[in-house]
Amino acid sequence: MQQFDLIIVGGGLAGASLAIALRDTRLRIALVENQPPCAPEGWDARVYAISPANVEFLEAIGTWKHLDSGRMAPIRAMQICGDAGGKLEFSAFDTGVSELGWILESSLMACELWESAKRQGNLTLFSPARPAKLEFRDDAAVLQLSDGMVLSAKLLVGADGRDSWIRQAAGLVAVNTPYGEKGLVANFSTGKPHRNVAYQWFRDDGVLAYLPLPGNRISIVWSTPDAHADQLCLLPPDQFCDRVAEAGANTLGRLELLTPAAAFPLRLMRVPQTVAPRLALVGDAGHGIHPLSGHGINLGFQDAMVLAGQLAATQPWQDIGQERFLQRYQRARREETMLMQTTTDGLRRLFREDSPGVRPLRNLGLNLTNSLPFVKNALVRYALGAL
Secondary structure (H helix, E strand, C coil), X not given: CEEEEEEEECCCHHHHHHHHHCCCCCCCEEEECCCCCCCCXXXXXXXXXXXXXXXXXXXXXXXXXXXXXXXXXXXXXXXXXXXXXXXXXXXXXXXXXXXXXXXXXXXXXXXXXXXHHHCCCCEEEECCCCEEEEEECCCCEEEEECCCCEEEEEEEEECCCCCCHHHHHHCCCCEEEEEXXXXXXXXXXXXXXXXXXXXXXXXXXXXXXXXEXXXXXXXXXXXXXXXXXXXXXXXXXXHXXXXXXXXXXXXXXXXEECCCCEEEEEEEEECCCCEECCEEXXXXXXXXXXXHHCCHHHHHHHHHXXXXXXXXXXXXXXXXXXXXXXXXXXXXXXXXXXXXXXXXXXXXXXXXXXXXXXXXXXXXXXXXXXXXXXXXXXXXXXXXXXX
């Protein structure tokens, strides 16, 4: 049996960033990952909007400076359009910041984090490796891998995604609410420059976002009912480009497909209890939100930052797996997670509501908010600092 202070199962963005954030501590860490990340050919259609607060986190753990700046695009402004003339606009200049966030490929971050993990002195990588059996004892969590190897630690962290094996093995309940929608993603070159503006349209067939990539390129996320997503994925490339351009009001001119369309099912996932004796969940293992805000990974990075800070501050005599100690982490992350889940779910429901009179009211709300600079600035500054 190999003994550690901390075992992290899942080497994705949240799990790897947690491990790297603890690189200068006394903790002996094991990171278990079945499939190390790899960069696809061309552009990755899975992108994230990284908030300034999480740029600071990635800078603090030494990752941000190593990312290829030629594959990242700042967001200078945002335009949100309702389904009946409503509009809400945000500007980095008006808010007094250089950018509202950054758009970059998931694989770009994952590969850089993995390279950092491989160089870390207090970290042992077990990859490719799968968890097979889990036992919680009074003084340790004991994890057996599929190859028979046994690991033991004071604390086990589940960072293994929405379908977390760790969460299920520990008996923690996840309440899933399927949306009956899929998130369709693809990358395009554009006929007109995007000028680092992110666009979002609330439409009868879902929510469409244009996210700026370097050069005249964008990535889209179209959250739309299952049947419509499937239809879009089956379209020939030229027809698909025309549909996406039309849905975006031809804002960026003619589109040309750079990556094939892909779609994944969407669901709201609430996990009432994200800690237990010897166990904590981070990232998608502990929560799931609608992608219309683009902030899913920001919650995961903040999970990692908060838990790492709490672990780094412990004394050698402290038991990092005690539930009372872990409850502090759960309390610290609960409010923001619930706020984001409630906000994104509420917006989705609001713009899917077909009752008479609701459409003009929700668009009036966008226009009213857009006319009140102090309200807009408050919204943006919250997103910049807290997400």
